[in-house]
Every structure is written in structure tokens, then in C-alpha cells.
Amino acid sequence: MTFDSNASKPLSVVLAGGGTAGHISPLLAIADAIKDKRPDAAILTVGTPSGMETRLIPAAGYELATIDRVPFPRRPSVDLLKLPGRLSGAVRQARRILEEAQADVLVGVGGYVCTPMYLAARKLGIPIVIHEANMKAGLANRVGARFSNYVAVAFAGTRLRGARHVGMPMRRAISGLDRAKAAPAAKSLLGLDPERPALIVTGGSSGALSINRSIAAALPALAAAGVQTLHITGNGKSVLNDDGELLAADGYRQVEYVDGMESVYAAADVLLARAGAGTVSEAAAVGVPAVFVPLPIGNGEQALNAAPLVNAGGALLVDDKDLSPEWLESELIPLLSDHGRLREMARKSEALGIRNADQRMADLVLEAVNA
Numbered sequence: 001m002t003f004d005s006n007a008s009k010p011l012s013v014v015l016a017g018g019g020t021a022g023h024i025s026p027l028l029a030i031a032d033a034i035k036d037k038r039p040d041a042a043i044l045t046v047g048t049p050s051g052m053e054t055r056l057i058p059a060a061g062y063e064l065a066t067i068d069r070v071p072f073p074r075r076p077s078v079d080l081l082k083l084p085g086r087l088s089g090a091v092r093q094a095r096r097i098l099e100e101a102q103a104d105v106l107v108g109v110g111g112y113v114c115t116p117m118y119l120a121a122r123k124l125g126i127p128i129v130i131h132e133a134n135m136k137a138g139l140a141n142r143v144g145a146r147f148s149n150y151v152a153v154a155f156a157g158t159r160l161r162g163a164r165h166v167g168m169p170m171r172r173a174i175s176g177l178d179r180a181k182a183a184p185a186a187k188s189l190l191g192l193d194p195e196r197p198a199l200i201v202t203g204g205s206s207g208a209l210s211i212n213r214s215i216a217a218a219l220p221a222l223a224a225a226g227v228q229t230l231h232i233t234g235n236g237k238s239v240l241n242d243d244g245e246l247l248a249a250d251g252y253r254q255v256e257y258v259d260g261m262e263s264v265y266a267a268a269d270v271l272l273a274r275a276g277a278g279t280v281s282e283a284a285a286v287g288v289p290a291v292f293v294p295l296p297i298g299n300g301e302q303a304l305n306a307a308p309l310v311n312a313g314g315a316l317l318v319d320d321k322d323l324s325p326e327w328l329e330s331e332l333i334p335l336l337s338d339h340g341r342l343r344e345m346a347r348k349s350e351a352l353g354i355r356n357a358d359q360r361m362a363d364l365v366l367e368a369v370n371a
């Protein structure tokens with residue numbers, strides 16, 4: 001049996017991260033798993049005022065505190081000159097939050113908010129637990145890992161000091177999904193015909209303009225092949241026709257964002273997606289056959305995220321520049337009716353996926369508290 005070092009007060013856990021849903025989903029999954037193991041735990045999350053956390057975290061029932069966003073410019077600029085002042089201001093805000101919460105542990109999942117939180121926790125002597133979602137670790141977590149003994153990664157190949165491979169924490173509705181069972185209800189929920197093959201397209205939480213354009217151009221071919229398409233276009237990224245109206249076609253539906261991606265993973269016969277760490281890990285865990293189109297900009301993390309799953313035969317990879325209507329017609333449409341191949345992809349994908357990373361992270365947090 002283990003005891004908290006400060007057993008007189010309830011366990012106080014502060015979780016930091018945000019920006020896109022890719023950071024918020026694992027943060028919420030870790031929070032849920034901690035609450036399961038320690039219902040008495042007080043949970044506070046910390047993000048910035050401009051990220052998607054301002055909507056997603058309160059909607060999930062958790063309290064959110066915010067600190068100023070401190071961007072790290074990669075080239076000489078005015079922002080670079082302002083960095084030291086901004087960072088020390090944010091560290092002061094972070095310190096106040098940790099002190100007021102009487103935090104026993106800080107959990108960081110990456111993103112702008114994490115660097116000041118890690119620095120403040122280090123000054124206060126609060127143990128830090130880190131989760132890195134991407135194959136190529138982000139800057140904040142590389143900094144944080146220098147002063148944490150509890151570093152976890154979603155992908156086995158990620159190089160980060162002292163990292164343990166736990167997988168990607170995901171919400172219970174996704175990790176507990178039985179695709180075959182859930183598919184008919186999920187298709188109806190999303191307005192799809194259960195009898196027709198369904199392609200679901202997502203550019204991650206912020207959408208992907210190049211994918212949106214290619215899908216719009218391939219719509220006549222998709223419709224002619226009897227494929228129905230649900231297109232998740234990303235926040236503020238609707239696809240319009242030449243008259244400036246929402247693009248509409250037989251068997252085609254667009255939405256900006258879906259709350260509850262489990263219905264998407266259940267309903268999709270094929271998922272065409274950006275290769276954010278969250279989407280890749282969730283698709284693998286539930287065994288949805290996927291085509292990944294990695295983000296061509298950034299630090300190249302998305303192609304690396306998709307590589308293990310693609311190499312294992314669970315998914316296909318297509319470069320952003322090659323995602324043409326012709327490719328969709330010659331490769332994707334035949335795949336949608338090749339049930340044997342789709343079953344094989346699903347099997348190989350599921351074999352690689354990890355469904356209990358949320359539990360493993362909660363255990364790591366409790367280990368850090370009890371150390």
C-alpha cells in the first residue's frame with residue numbers, strides 16, 4: 001500500500017496543454033483516468049485564452065485556468081526580442097496557479113502553455129509528468145523532460161530523455177469502441193446510409209485546405225462510384241461552391257467539427273486524414289482503415305507519426321502534393337469496395353494500437369505523487 005506524502009489534503013493535480021484538440025483530447029483522457037483511480041482528486045487544467053481548450057475543456061466538465069501564450073519564434077524577429085519578458089511574465093502566472101491549487105503534481109502534454117508551467121513547477125519543487133504525443137518531440141516537452149523523471153511517449157520510436165512508451169491517452173468512448181457493433185447506429189447518427197460505403201475525411205481539429213480542395217474536385221467521381229462522403233472541414237473552413245454557397249452534392253455532407261469522434265471511427269469504411277498524433281493513434285486503436293496525408297509544413301512530425309502504422313500495413317500514406325482527384329479515383333475508390341483488403345488493414349492497425357494509455361498515464365501520475 002502507498003500513501004500520499006501530504007495525506008491531510010485531497011490530491012491536487014494540475015494538467016497543462018492546449019492549442020489544438022490533439023493536445024486537449026489526451027489531457028482530458030488522463031484527467032478522467034485519474035478521477036477513476038482517485039475520485040477525491042482535485043483537477044485543474046491550464047491552457048491559453050486563444051486555444052480550443054476554452055471550449056472543449058469546460059464542455060468536458062473540468063475547470064480551466066489560462067496564462068498568456070508565449071510563442072517561440074524560430075527566426076530573428078521582434079517576437080524573439082520580446083521572448084524573455086513574455087516568458088518570465090507567463091512563469092509568474094504559472095507559479096501563482098500552481099501555488100493557489102497547492103499542486104501535488106503537474107502533468108504536461110505539450111503546447112505553448114507547457115514551457116512556463118514546467119519552469120514554474122521546477123522552481124516550486126513540484127514533480128512533473130510529461131506526455132509527448134508526436135513521434136518527433138515538441139520544444140516544450142524537450143525542455144520539460146530535462147527536469148522530469150516521469151516522461152511518457154505515444155510512439156515507441158520517440159527520442160526523449162528517460163521516456164517510457166505508454167501510447168496515446170484517448171477518451172473512453174473511443175478506446176472502448178467496438179467498430180462492427182457500433183457502425184450501423186453511428187452511420188445513422190451522422191446521416192449516412194448504412195448500406196453504402198462511407199468515406200470520412202478529416203484534416204485534424206483545424207482542418208486542411210488542400211484536402212478540402214481535392215475532395216471537392218473528386219466529388220463527381222465519388223458520387224458516381226456510389227460512395228457517400230462525410231467531410232469534416234475544420235473550424236471555420238467550410239467548402240464553398242462557385243456561388244459562394246456551402247458545397248452540396250448527392251451523398252456528400254460537410255460539417256466543421258464533430259464532438260465525439262467515436263461515431264466517425266465507427267461509421268467510416270475508410271478514414272482519409274491528416275496524420276496528427278491523435279488521429280493516427282485513435283485510428284490504430286480502434287482499427288479503422290486509414291489513408292494519411294501528412295501536413296507538408298511544420299517539423300515533419302506527421303509523416304513520422306503515420307510511419308509505423310503504414311509500415312505495418314494498417315494504413316496508406318499519400319503525400320499532400322499527390323492527393324489529386326485522379327489519385328482518389330484510381331486508388332481510393334477501388335479500396336472502398338475491397339472488403340478483404342479493408343479487413344486486413346483493420347486487423348493490422350488494431351494489432352499496433354494501444355487502448356489503455358490513459359490508465360498508464362494515471363499510474364505514472366500517482367507514482368510521481370508517491371515518490
Ligand SMILES: CC(=O)N[C@H]1[C@@H](OP(=O)(O)OP(=O)(O)OC[C@H]2O[C@@H](n3ccc(=O)[nH]c3=O)[C@H](O)[C@@H]2O)O[C@H](CO)[C@@H](O)[C@@H]1O
Nearest residue numbers: 020021022023025133204205206257258261276277278279
Ligand atoms: C497531439 C498533436 O500534437 N497533434 C498534431 C496535430 O494536432 P491536431 O489537433 O490537428 O490533430 P490530432 O490528430 O493530433 O488530434 C485531433 C484530435 O481531435 C479530435 N477531433 C478531430 C476532429 C473533429 O472534428 N473532432 C475531434 O474531436 C480527434 O479525435 C483527436 O483526438 O496537428 C498539428 C498541426 O496543426 C500538429 O502540429 C500536432 O502535432
